[in-house]
Amino acid sequence: MESYKGRFEPTRFEDLTVTVDFHCHSACRFCIVQEGMNYFKGVPWELYTAAVDDNRASQRYRRVTFTGGEVTLESRLFDYVNYARESGSFEHIRLQTNGRLLANMEFAKKLVDSGIDEYFVSLHGHDAKTQDYISQREGSFDEAIAGLENLVSLGVCVMTNTVLTTLNQPHLADIVETVRRFAPTRMEWWNYLPMEDYTDERELLSPMDKLAPSLREALARARGYGIETAVKYVPRCLLGDDAASQDNTQPDVVIVEEFYDIYPKFACAYEAKCEYAESCLGLHHPYITKYGWEEQLLTPYPRTTEWDEPEYGLWVGSDRPGQADAVATDQPRWTALIDGVAERHGAQLSEVILQRRACVYRFEIGAGGRVDILLSARTQEHALARSASFNLHYRNLRGDLGDEAIREGLTALVKDVVNTVIERDPGGMRLDQRKGMVGPEAFRPRPKSKGPKAGVKSLRVLNAK
Ligand code: SF4
Numbered sequence: 092m093e094s095y096k097g098r099f100e101p102t103r104f105e106d107l108t109v110t111v112d113f114h115c116h117s118a119c120r121f122c123i124v125q126e127g128m129n130y131f132k133g134v135p136w137e138l139y140t141a142a143v144d145d146n147r148a149s150q151r152y153r154r155v156t157f158t159g160g161e162v163t164l165e166s167r168l169f170d171y172v173n174y175a176r177e178s179g180s181f182e183h184i185r186l187q188t189n190g191r192l193l194a195n196m197e198f199a200k201k202l203v204d205s206g207i208d209e210y211f212v213s214l215h216g217h218d219a220k221t222q223d224y225i226s227q228r229e230g231s232f233d234e235a236i237a238g239l240e241n242l243v244s245l246g247v248c249v250m251t252n253t254v255l256t257t258l259n260q261p262h263l264a265d266i267v268e269t270v271r272r273f274a275p276t277r278m279e280w281w282n283y284l285p286m287e288d289y290t291d292e293r294e295l296l297s298p299m300d301k302l303a304p305s306l307r308e309a310l311a312r313a314r315g316y317g318i319e320t321a322v323k324y325v326p327r328c329l330l331g332d333d334a335a336s337q338d339n340t341q342p343d344v345v346i347v348e349e350f351y352d353i354y355p356k357f358a359c360a361y362e363a364k365c366e367y368a369e370s371c372l373g374l375h376h377p378y379i380t381k382y383g384w385e386e387q388l389l390t391p392y393p394r395t396t397e398w399d400e401p402e403y404g405l406w407v408g409s410d411r412p413g414q415a416d417a418v419a420t421d422q423p424r425w426t427a428l429i430d431g432v433a434e435r436h437g438a439q440l441s442e443v444i445l446q447r448r449a450c451v452y453r454f455e456i457g458a459g460g461r462v463d464i465l466l467s468a469r470t471q472e473h474a475l476a477r478s479a480s481f482n483l484h485y486r487n488l489r490g491d492l493g494d495e496a497i498r499e500g501l502t503a504l505v506k507d508v509v510n511t512v513i514e515r516d517p518g519g520m521r522l523d524q525r526k527g528m529v530g531p532e533a534f535r536p537r538p539k540s541k542g543p544k545a546g547v548k549s550l551r552v553l554n555a556k
Pocket residue numbers: 326327328329359360361362365366367368371372373374389390391392
């Protein structure tokens with residue numbers, strides 16, 4: 092079983108992020124999709140429209156976010172947005188952008204008129220010198236600021252995003268001063284994740300003894316101005332009075348599956364001791380490799396409940412900027428599949444966990460009896476049973492299985508759940524595994540090498556000698 096800390100969940104499974112394509116006119120020094128830029132393809136139209144059509148029926152997602160690369164460069168963006176808006180199945184449509192093209196009021200207005208009501212704008216420096224150095228594009232700061240001005244005058248929800256690196260660490264509170272006049276609904280601070288430079292040759296990883304005080308100052312400054320904050324990938328125990336700002340959630344992303352292979356893993360020396368270990372990722376492995384475990388700096392919150400490694404990760408609903416978390420939906424289409432079964436057995440459906448690759452129903456029965464029923468995409472692989480859309484398995488049988496009554500109760504429950512799902516599954520229900528993009532069609536071909544110049548022997552020939 093993969094360690095919970097090894098993953099980057101918790102995921103907001105009510106929010107869907109769609110990568111339209113991977114091009115950009117900036118070249119941020121920390122970019123997490125740098126390697127995939129111009130190589131990964133965006134979400135194919137058919138896959139995207141199938142996901143939206145499914146949402147119309149299932150109401151699984153409440154928000155769709157469009158991103159890239161720099162998504163405002165994509166000519167098809169409006170097709171994607173229009174399809175989402177016309178589906179009527181999303182409460183919010185969000186754009187993640189560097190804000191540069193929004194300096195053009197006509198274009199900004201066109202985006203707003205298309206139905207995008209939330210704008211998540213990157214701002215990594217407090218002034219032009221810092222931002223333009225980070226983005227490696229002169230004028231990018233002035234353009235983003237003009238874009239923010241336009242958005243504010245258009246009256247939409249504006250949020251900012253700052254990636255924390257050594258390049259802006261001394262100026263985080265200054266960034267708050269720069270953007271306060273726009274009254275952003277939220278300022279997010281994402282610690283830098285090395286996606287390829289694991290040894291930090293670019294020296295972007297800021298040590299926590301410098302980063303944390305600077306970030307705490309920025310968070311306090313924002314709080315003083317009434318601006319909501321959210322922090323990702325910085326240990327909660329280093330955030331002082333703003334510890335509650337830690338929010339490591341990410342939306343459910345439709346992206347090339349390979350992207351997740353290079354995502355850093357996380358760990359904390361106090362994982363089993365700390366009350367917040369389930370939601371605080373601790374430190375990522377490249378950081379630990381460079382700076383160590385920071386045992387002296389981190390201070391675990393004493394646990395009030397026993398450590399129980401969350402096997403499926405946390406399920407997190409959607410959020411409303413400025414209004415905290417939205418009340419989670421009860422995922423009616425999924426609960427309807429097994430509605431009434433628990434009651435027939437004197438059991439309780441204690442959780443429905445809807446994940447990228449599985450829907451998990453957790454049942455509790457009698458004194459300590461428990462079982463999980465997993466639905467995963469239908470394949471020809473081994474399964475306990477198959478419904479029209481799914482393979483079905485059970486796992487995590489708990490309770491005194493030597494007790495005949497408990498064993499029989501669990502057995503009857505599992506049989507009933509399986510038969511009920513088979514009976515009610517209408518076919519065509521989607522799990523995210525089917526929206527993941529895998530295989531060669533998800534990539535653009537790399538430019539072919541022209542081969543060695545005339546008169547130069549190839550490496551293989553030289554090695555053969
Ligand atoms: S001790 Fe570890 S898990 Fe707890 S808040 Fe600090 S970094 Fe997070």
